[in-house]
Amino acid sequence: MSERLPTSPAFWRSPLRGPRLTSLLGVVLLAGITVLFVTGLVSYAAYNPNLSPVNDKTPDKGLLGFYLFAWPTDPPWLYRLNQGTHVTLGIALIPVLLAKLWSVIPKLFELPPARSLGHALERLSLLVLVGSALFEFVTGVLNVQLDYVFPGSFYPLHFYGAWVFFAAFVAHAALKMPTVLRNIRRERGGETGELVAPRSDAPTSDPPTVSRRGALQFVGGSSLFLLATTVGQNFDGPLRRTAILAPHGGPEPGSGPGGFQINKTAAAVGVGADETSDEAWRLVVEGRRTVRLSRAQLHELPLYSAALPIACVEGWSTGDQWWRGVRLRDLAELAGYDRGREPDLFVESLQRAGSFRRAALRDNQVRDPRSLLALYVNGEPLTPDHGYPARIIVPAAPGVLNTKWVSRLTFGDL
Ligand SMILES: Nc1nc2c(c(=O)[nH]1)N[C@H]1C(S)=C(S)[C@@H](COP(=O)(O)O)O[C@H]1N2
Ligand SMILES: [Mo]
DSSP: OOOSSSTSSOOOOOOTSSSHHHHHHHHHHHHHHHHHHHHHOOOOOOOOOTSSTSOOOOOOOOOGGGOOOOOOOOOOTTTHHHHHHHHHHHHHHHHHHHHHHHHHHHHHOSSOOOSSSSHHHHHHHHHHHHHHHHHHHHHHHHHHHHHHHSSOOOOHHHHHHHHHHHHHHHHHHHHHHHHHHHHHHGGGGGGGGGGOOOOTTTTTTTOOSSSSSHHHHHHHHHHHHHHTTTTTGGGGGGGGGTTTTTSSSOOOOOTTTTOOOOOOHHHHHHHOOOOOOOOOTTTEEESSOOOOOOOHTTTTSSSEEEEEOOOOOTTTTTOOOEEEEEHHHHHHHTOOOOOTTTOEEEEEEEESSSSSSSEEEOHHHHHTOOOOEEEEEEEEEEEGGGGTOOOOOOTTTOGGOOOOOEEEEEEEEO
């Protein structure tokens, strides 16, 4: 067999590639990806997907939706922590994933394709594993960096991809665990950076250009670099500016009461002053009865304050902002629902096109006294970019449910 073909073991000449490296990287990924999977499922539940078809256009999750639960409103930083962990960890694991793929590349090209049925299944599961892992990392990063480039919706793609991946991952980890443990125990000598004798699966290695320890340090260093340049997007002030690799989700917000991160500006979604002025804008509240309110009339209702963050699915979040406005449960009462019997809520924005102009909230979110139709933030009227004249803010909810430029609230069971 020619040495120039990738199907020949001799084609892959790095002596670093070997069971110990593969196993160490595998253990790191086992732990990291388990956290990614769990925080991902939790994040999906936070999005109220089964208040369909409003929040998710592919309502029928069937069996895979078995675990969905009503997302709580406490603690208020719940989504912020969950999503910050999911995105930051996912980005930091990229070098580990790439190194792991590099370390097993020869296996993907092995000939003959299958020696037995068992071997065929193992290779098939490896293909599914590699394919779906790449799919999840690529869709996740694209979503964060390029702002929902997907046809249809990102959520079902990433959600189904995660389940395909996890099935292959569990099978793979179970099959490989005995080998992993053996490799890590047997080759302790490798820890000093010495290379153990060439193995039979790397018969014609080139001389090493870095030690195995050097390679691991490179991978770990790359991970730490990504972590250090991403994690700042979860904080305010100078720390936020360290997030040089994170997309800032919009223009620099500047300073002052509205000086915190903006997802989409009013200009970007075509919401103009002609529609938001006090003369033009009316809030329509529907339910058992319909009420139309101007901004001045909203001020005749009791106003309350709540300190709550904005936490985006893309992994950035702000610290607590001081919101002030009308309680959603008071508006439910205006729409004819008794206190304590608040229904779900469908929210619509002035925005006419694009994503996130509508969202559905669950009854427990409507009932929480901190859930507001906010008119003010940090002591000033909302800025146009943060949703003037009125926006939703709900404790612990993903940013995407906090609709800006609200025009209509429809109370009722969804
Ligand atoms: N009408 C409307 N509301 C919206 C959005 C939008 O694009 N249009 N973006 C949502 C998303 S994804 C987030 S993270 C928050 C961001 O709020 P902020 O821009 O005030 O920080 O607003 C939400 N509300
Ligand atoms: Mo968002």
